[in-house]
Amino acid sequence: MTVALSKTDIQSFNNDGVVVLRGVFKEWIDTLRQGADFHIDNPSESALIHKADSHQGQFLEDFCNWQRIPEYENFVLNSPLGAVATELMQSKTAQFFHDHYLHKEASSGVPTPWHQDIPYYCVQGSQTVSFWLPLEERDVALSLKCAAGSHKLDKEIRPTSWASNESFYEDDSLFMDIPDIEKSDFEIKQWAIEPGDVVAFDFRTLHGANANTKSSISRTMSFRLVGDDVRYRQRPGRTSPNFPEIAQQTGERLRADWFPIIWTNE
Numbered sequence: 336m337t338v339a340l341s342k343t344d345i346q347s348f349n350n351d352g353v354v355v356l357r358g359v360f361k362e363w364i365d366t367l368r369q370g371a372d373f374h375i376d377n378p379s380e381s382a383l384i385h386k387a388d389s390h391q392g393q394f395l396e397d398f399c400n401w402q403r404i405p406e407y408e409n410f411v412l413n414s415p416l417g418a419v420a421t422e423l424m425q426s427k428t429a430q431f432f433h434d435h436y437l438h439k440e441a442s443s444g445v446p447t448p449w450h451q452d453i454p455y456y457c458v459q460g461s462q463t464v465s466f467w468l469p470l471e472e473r474d475v476a477l478s479l480k481c482a483a484g485s486h487k488l489d490k491e492i493r494p495t496s497w498a499s500n501e502s503f504y505e506d507d508s509l510f511m512d513i514p515d516i517e518k519s520d521f522e523i524k525q526w527a528i529e530p531g532d533v534v535a536f537d538f539r540t541l542h543g544a545n546a547n548t549k550s551s552i553s554r555t556m557s558f559r560l561v562g563d564d565v566r567y568r569q570r571p572g573r574t575s576p577n578f579p580e581i582a583q584q585t586g587e588r589l590r591a592d593w594f595p596i597i598w599t600n601e
């Protein structure tokens with residue numbers, strides 16, 4: 336299935352490292368909701384729970400469930416995800432990397448801190464895209480915040496553990512400190528969302544989200560894909576998500592038996 340994006344969409348993604356695409360996955364929202372209904376009752380062993388003492392609700396996140404939840408698998412393999420990814424990344428192929436589920440209960444006072452995704456991942460390269468796909472409508476204040484242009488920073492930002500704020504890797508000498516976003520010149524992109532809209536952003540784009548202070552649940556799927564120039568990168572410790580049995584060397588293309596190429600442009 337092909338979806339023709341406008342030149343402006345592709346330019347915005349290139350220039351800002353983020354773009355909102357309206358209605359692209361509208362027909363798939365019911366399917367993903369069914370998957371999420373099963374998922375919240377059956378989280379994986381690696382699911383993480385965040386909680387603030389001051390609030391009642393929890394924030395659960397979970398990774399890499401697409402092969403055990405048929406609705407997610409159907410979406411990954413049969414929706415326009417791969418085709419849209421190749422257009423945005425300007426890549427011949429789209430390879431599926433992983434899925435990430437973010438389930439914020441009502442009144443869960445835990446924000447998602449500003450961060451880049453790529454330093455947590457075992458990959459390097461410039462053709463990457465995450466699709467941040469809320470399953471319910473989202474006010475602008477509770478939508479993803481992205482710092483436009485931050486995907487062009489010279490160095491990766493030091494990753495930290497969200498719970499403790501400690502450095503994620505023992506050797507973190509290769510990274511730079513996170514810029515003070517409020518004082519920086521970055522324009523912050525943030526959009527109200529209707530079900531089916533998606534925020535597509537580069538793995539290097541700085542992003543974060545406010546806590547869900549509302550009285551309703553907030554559920555989001557993030558799907559991550561990589562393009563032709565992305566290669567495996569050995570990091571100095573465990574990554575998130577972690578693939579301990581991956582058996583790959585820096586510089587190799589990600590193994591396609593684990594990370595299928597879901598779309599190829601002829």
Ligand SMILES: O=C(O)CCC(=O)C(=O)O
Pocket residue numbers: 435437446447452465467479542543544555557
């Ligand atoms: O929805 C959120 O709280 C943050 C999402 C995020 O960080 C991501 O999808 O990479």
